[in-house]
Amino acid sequence: MANNKKRWYDYLWIWSIIYFSLGFFNILFAWLGMVDFLLPLLIALIGGNKWFCNNLCGRGQLFSLLGGKLGFSLKRPTPKWMSSKWFRYGFLVFFLAMFGNMVFQTYLIFAGADSLREVIKLFWTIKVPWGWTYTAGLAPGWVAQFSFGFYSLMLTSLLLGLLAMVFFRPRSWCAFCPMGTMTQGICKLKNKVRK
Ligand code: SF4
Numbered sequence: 001m002a003n004n005k006k007r008w009y010d011y012l013w014i015w016s017i018i019y020f021s022l023g024f025f026n027i028l029f030a031w032l033g034m035v036d037f038l039l040p041l042l043i044a045l046i047g048g049n050k051w052f053c054n055n056l057c058g059r060g061q062l063f064s065l066l067g068g069k070l071g072f073s074l075k076r077p078t079p080k081w082m083s084s085k086w087f088r089y090g091f092l093v094f095f096l097a098m099f100g101n102m103v104f105q106t107y108l109i110f111a112g113a114d115s116l117r118e119v120i121k122l123f124w125t126i127k128v129p130w131g132w133t134y135t136a137g138l139a140p141g142w143v144a145q146f147s148f149g150f151y152s153l154m155l156t157s158l159l160l161g162l163l164a165m166v167f168f169r170p171r172s173w174c175a176f177c178p179m180g181t182m183t184q185g186i187c188k189l190k191n192k193v194r195k
Contacts, residue, residue, distance in 0.1 A: 009056050013065055016058035020158060023151045027118075027133040027144065030151035037179070044183040048190035053180055060171055063161055067170025078168045083175035095153075095178040098124055102149035110142035117145070121152040122159065 019036075022029035036059070040052035053060065067073030081087050108114035118131035130151075134144050161173030174180050 010061070012056060012058035013061035014058070016062045019058075020155065023133065023155070025133060027130065027147040027151060028139055030147040030154065031143075033150060033154050040179050040183045041186065044186040044190075048187050048194070050180075050183050050187060053174070053183060059158065059161065060174055063165045063170045063173060066162075067165040073165050073170045074167055075170070076168050078164075078172040078175050082164070082168075082172060088176045088181045091176050092178045092181045095157075099153065102146070102153065105149055106142050106146040109145040110140075116141045116148075118148060120148060120155060123156055124152075 019029070019032060022032070036057075039056065040050075043052045043056075044050065067075070105114070105117075109116055118129070118134055119127045120130040121127055130148065134147075138144070139147075157173075157177070161177070164172035164175075
């Protein structure tokens with residue numbers, strides 16, 4: 001008989017909702033997302049597995065819930081190109097370049113070469129004013145700039161994931177999620193070294 005007993009980490013989708021909601025009140029909470037950024041890498045590096053993806057990813061759980069149980073998905077097969085190597089690695093390179101650019105913008109504020117931009121950039125292009133979530137002086141400018149940039153990345157990837165969820169299978173985003181691609185790459189490398 002299948003074991004349907006829920007574990008505490010089966011509810012991490014709630015954390016995902018809380019995280020994105022907090023960004024509407026105070027942008028500095030965006031830093032909490034670094035846990036979801038670093039933990040999968042750490043688990044893959046130490047354990048050589050995708051335990052994070054399979055058990056701890058609140059975002060993946062949220063897609064399963066919304067697209068699966070709640071029916072917000074057309075559940076069409078995930079297109080083959082989405083999980084192809086060229087697309088997954090191409091998207092990873094693009095994502096890392098955007099991440100690097102965000103870190104550089106943060107550095108410019110830190111170095112006093114630019115001023116704080118209180119906007120969220122959706123899909124790396126659409127600037128949305130987001131100034132109500134930050135009170136000047138609450139944190140150093142670069143800390144706030146990183147928050148705006150990082151939240152932009154997180155929100156953009158959530159929206160892309162939701163779009164993929166609606167039109168295809170609920171967890172289609174996982175086919176090309178940069179974190180998934182990176183952890184998979186680390187696991188492959190680790191297993192090769194072990195052999
Ligand atoms: S591939 Fe990405 S979204 Fe999917 S479970 Fe892994 S980290 Fe989460």
